[in-house]
Structures are given as C-alpha cells and as structure tokens.
Amino acid sequence: MTEPAAGGFVVRPIGTVTSPLRDPAQAPKQGDEGAPDAWIAFDPAVADGLRDLRVGAEVLVLTWLDRARREVLTVHPRDDPGRPPTGVFSTRSQDRPNPIGLHRVTILAIDGLRLAVRHLEALDGTPVLDLKPVIGPVSER
Amino acid sequence: MTEPAAGGFVVRPIGTVTSPLRDPAQAPKQGDEGAPDAWIAFDPAVADGLRDLRVGAEVLVLTWLDRARREVLTVHPRDDPGRPPTGVFSTRSQDRPNPIGLHRVTILAIDGLRLAVRHLEALDGTPVLDLKPVIGPVSER
Numbered sequence: 001m002t003e004p005a006a007g008g009f010v011v012r013p014i015g016t017v018t019s020p021l022r023d024p025a026q027a028p029k030q031g032d033e034g035a036p037d038a039w040i041a042f043d044p045a046v047a048d049g050l051r052d053l054r055v056g057a058e059v060l061v062l063t064w065l066d067r068a069r070r071e072v073l074t075v076h077p078r079d080d081p082g083r084p085p086t087g088v089f090s091t092r093s094q095d096r097p098n099p100i101g102l103h104r105v106t107i108l109a110i111d112g113l114r115l116a117v118r119h120l121e122a123l124d125g126t127p128v129l130d131l132k133p134v135i136g137p138v139s140e141r
Numbered sequence: 142m143t144e145p146a147a148g149g150f151v152v153r154p155i156g157t158v159t160s161p162l163r164d165p166a167q168a169p170k171q172g173d174e175g176a177p178d179a180w181i182a183f184d185p186a187v188a189d190g191l192r193d194l195r196v197g198a199e200v201l202v203l204t205w206l207d208r209a210r211r212e213v214l215t216v217h218p219r220d221d222p223g224r225p226p227t228g229v230f231s232t233r234s235q236d237r238p239n240p241i242g243l244h245r246v247t248i249l250a251i252d253g254l255r256l257a258v259r260h261l262e263a264l265d266g267t268p269v270l271d272l273k274p275v276i277g278p279v280s281e282r
Contacts, residue, residue, distance in 0.1 A: 002207050008153035009205050010146050011239045046238055048214035052231035062241055064150050066143050073189035089272040090193035097187055098152045098270045100203055129239045131230040
C-alpha cells in the first residue's frame, strides 16, 4: 500500500524539465502547437527504471505543473474570454485540483540520465513524475 | 505555485472508484482486455469542475494506484517470468515510483456526483486524481 499523507498522497519528482520555455504567457497550449524540444534530467535513484527507453519511442510524460492554481474549477477554454466558463475536467487547463500534466512526446536522444524529447509544452524547471509508453494494439503488448 | 510537501507534492483524491474488481490478481492488464464498467463517486467540493462532462465523451481518468509498490524499478512485463526484466518507465506496470494510473474510458451515465464509465481497469476503492478530455485535432480545440 502507498502511504497516505495529510489529505492525500505524496508524489516525488523523478526528474526535471530543462526548456527554453520560461514565461507561462508564451507557452503553447499543447505540444503540437509549437512547443520546443526539451531535456529531462532524471534522478540517479531511478536509473534502473530508464534502461529500456529507446530513441524514436513515443512516450507519455507526466509532470507536476507547479505553477498551476489548484483552487480553480472552471476556466474560459484556451484563455479565450469569449468562450463560456467550462468545468476544468472538460479542459486541459493547467489550473485544476491536481495539476498533473500529460504530454505525448518522441524521444530524440538519450545521454545517461538525460532524455531529449520533441515538443514538450512544459516550463523550464517543471518536475517530472512518470514516463509511460504509448500502448499499441493488444497483440503487441 | 503549488505548495511542496516533504520530498514532493501532495495529490488529493477528488473521487473514488466503485468497481466489481476487488482482487488485484483478477484485474485485467488494460481496460480493453476485459475490464468491467465502474462508477466514480466525486467529492462534492469539485462539483463545479464536472459540470460540462457529457455521456458518450471519451475521457482520461488519472488514478492513484494505492496498492502499488513504489520501490520497484524493473518488472517482468505483463507478469510473465519468461520476459526479461524491463525498466518500469517502458511498461504500464502499476509498480513504479509515482503509481499514477492512466485509463481511457467512455462516459456511460452521469448521476449527480457519480459517473459510470466503460472498461475501467482499477480496483474498487482506488482514489481518482483527475479527469481530462481526450483531445482531438488542433482545429477542434
């Protein structure tokens, strides 16, 4: 069983994003809307978990959007005041009760504990929580 | 900024899975491998965030796999001892440093704070952390 913390569970970063994206106002809404390539530097403690990653693989990066506002429950989609307020669970807003970012990227390079990935729409310094493979058809699992 | 906890950040459940799946050994590996339909009961505090969900929509459910082992970094994929040990970040193993489950489901029914979803491979009682829409082409955002 995972150990509960006060009011929840503790996620522990396994790595950090290094990116030219520093200003939230300049960040694209999604990775395929002009996000730059970025590096993820991993904690040596999780090295064994990384060993089967391969250049060219598509992976899901889960991040902790540490600059998000957790008390927000409705937003104007895509920050467009002309669109009616919408429940955050119907949007990809970073502002939400548990601001976990989900990013589909391709691995461009692997250099020890560092991974270069294509089109990551996360700000410089964003903590990384998990990596998962994109899964294909049942026959390939 | 989100507030850091000792060694990380605190995720707070927004709801809980109610499912006939009670035995981890019986759980399918993925939702499309025979997982049952399930209900998610949400905390009244997040009601405003749910209000634009619609029956028929495809959503991603993020869960906290509270029966996972966080110290595991390599596994035999699909619990098959014939397959070589593989880094967890190249697998969908529930055992991983931050055991966040990612489940793609269709909404079958909405009843106040409860949502029925198709094919959720999460055990009864699993905490729910987030819901996100499956995003389509850029033109539809």
